[in-house]
Amino acid sequence: MSGCGCAEVVTSGLLDLFDARGRMIAAARPVTGSERVALAEAARRVLAEDVLAALDMPGVDNSAMDGYALRLAERSDQGLPVALRVPAGAGVMHLPAGGCARIFTGAPLPLGADAVVPQERVTLDDRGRMHIEGELTEGANIRRRGEETREGELLLPAGARLDAAAIALLASHGIDEVVVVRRLTVALLSTGDELIEPGTARVPGQVYDSNRALLGALLDQAGCEVLDLGVIADARVDLHQAFGLARDDADLVICTGGVSVGEEDHVRPVIERLGGIAFHGVAMKPGKPFALGYLGDSLQAGTPLIALPGNPVASLVGWQLLALPFVQVRQGREAAPLQRFPVTAGFSRRGPRGRRELLRVVLDWAAGTPVARLAGGQGSHMLSAASQAHGYLVVDANQHVEEGHAYQYCPIAQFLD
Numbered sequence: 001m002s003g004c005g006c007a008e009v010v011t012s013g014l015l016d017l018f019d020a021r022g023r024m025i026a027a028a029r030p031v032t033g034s035e036r037v038a039l040a041e042a043a044r045r046v047l048a049e050d051v052l053a054a055l056d057m058p059g060v061d062n063s064a065m066d067g068y069a070l071r072l073a074e075r076s077d078q079g080l081p082v083a084l085r086v087p088a089g090a091g092v093m094h095l096p097a098g099g100c101a102r103i104f105t106g107a108p109l110p111l112g113a114d115a116v117v118p119q120e121r122v123t124l125d126d127r128g129r130m131h132i133e134g135e136l137t138e139g140a141n142i143r144r145r146g147e148e149t150r151e152g153e154l155l156l157p158a159g160a161r162l163d164a165a166a167i168a169l170l171a172s173h174g175i176d177e178v179v180v181v182r183r184l185t186v187a188l189l190s191t192g193d194e195l196i197e198p199g200t201a202r203v204p205g206q207v208y209d210s211n212r213a214l215l216g217a218l219l220d221q222a223g224c225e226v227l228d229l230g231v232i233a234d235a236r237v238d239l240h241q242a243f244g245l246a247r248d249d250a251d252l253v254i255c256t257g258g259v260s261v262g263e264e265d266h267v268r269p270v271i272e273r274l275g276g277i278a279f280h281g282v283a284m285k286p287g288k289p290f291a292l293g294y295l296g297d298s299l300q301a302g303t304p305l306i307a308l309p310g311n312p313v314a315s316l317v318g319w320q321l322l323a324l325p326f327v328q329v330r331q332g333r334e335a336a337p338l339q340r341f342p343v344t345a346g347f348s349r350r351g352p353r354g355r356r357e358l359l360r361v362v363l364d365w366a367a368g369t370p371v372a373r374l375a376g377g378q379g380s381h382m383l384s385a386a387s388q389a390h391g392y393l394v395v396d397a398n399q400h401v402e403e404g405h406a407y408q409y410c411p412i413a414q415f416l417d
């Protein structure tokens, strides 16, 4: 049984999924143009230039523990008097000869000290002298100046996407602005006479436009500016007008629906009129009628266009596996390699004919190692399983899934980056 309840069509002339992904990556060209933004605005942006370390990191030798700093050679059975107190934020002090320093995590190591003993390994006698339990080696519990990074070294390369850790790294060097690649403007439109906006009244047969909501959220997550062109009727004249606008105002056009073979599917002929198609049709389920095209003279000189299938899960999977790497390269970064590894199936299922299938699954860890279970109905119109899924179990064309056997698994979290 096919997941969508319809008879499976044996497909030919479709591109292999991984070939198609390779073609998407090869076809993408980074945009030019950059802007300087405040660090507070820089999350999810892509660095346009290398950022060098502004400081040695750590900036001074300092303590990794709350404890006592000492000269190891002065350790004695009589204990050491506490001659100094060094809180975090204190300047660099000198350790008086024959004494130790009370010190706190991150506080500058006093000059002369060569080890720190954590307070749990210390006793103070009734004269206030510090005694150490156990062994202590030179350099113990000291974080050395520059041990992580030296001033002038490469901190983050051009093309790095700024996630929370990268932003924190920049902040730790006192950097409050960065030069980032300008945001991609992506024109987004849905096609279909049945589509209506969420929040409006519906008559039977009408369908709420979920793909624009889906892709709007995905584009936002990917750090793109969305030029929302709304729902366009399945009519050549309307599509022609919308694509004309998108071509002039966007770095990329993404449309959904009307990309299959029915006579109501007008997207392809209009793209061919205004530009061309690089490829159409991928041996994947869901997501088969995926197309890469362009508006203008060529893929490189014109505005690239990605046509995603109307079925919502087909649009989602087409974005994650094919459109996202294209966007990543266009944003000036590298396409993230596809992460996949074997996971055992906890179910059996007839295999897809002629297409590689991406089953929406959840991982069950009850037995200690993960077992993939179907997240729900697998029809490419069924968003509920897609919204529950942890990942895709990738089943090769014409292969049956057998419970207890391992198949490649692609975690969905990788597509959020």
Ligand SMILES: Nc1nc2c(c(=O)[nH]1)N[C@H]1C(S)=C(S)[C@@H](COP(=O)(O)OP(=O)(O)OC[C@H]3O[C@@H](n4cnc5c(N)ncnc54)[C@H](O)[C@@H]3O)O[C@H]1N2
Pocket: 009, 190, 191, 192, 194, 195, 207, 208, 209, 210, 211, 212, 256, 257, 258, 259, 260, 261, 262, 265, 286, 287, 288, 289, 308, 309, 310, 311, 312, 314, 380, 381
């Ligand atoms: N004879 C054939 N029919 C179909 C084939 C085929 O090879 N031969 N392929 C099927 C596959 S696979 C898919 S996927 C769909 C994709 O078709 P289209 O991209 O042309 O999409 P539509 O026909 O416009 O719509 C399909 C389906 O999705 C719903 N839809 C469309 N847009 C949205 C939206 N923005 N939000 C929510 N739902 C949407 C639409 O109402 C339809 O139910 O074609 C198969 N057919």
Ligand code: MOO
Pocket: 004, 284, 285, 286, 287, 288, 289, 309, 311, 313, 314, 380, 381
């Ligand atoms: O199987 Mo389609 O590719 O329904 O998405």
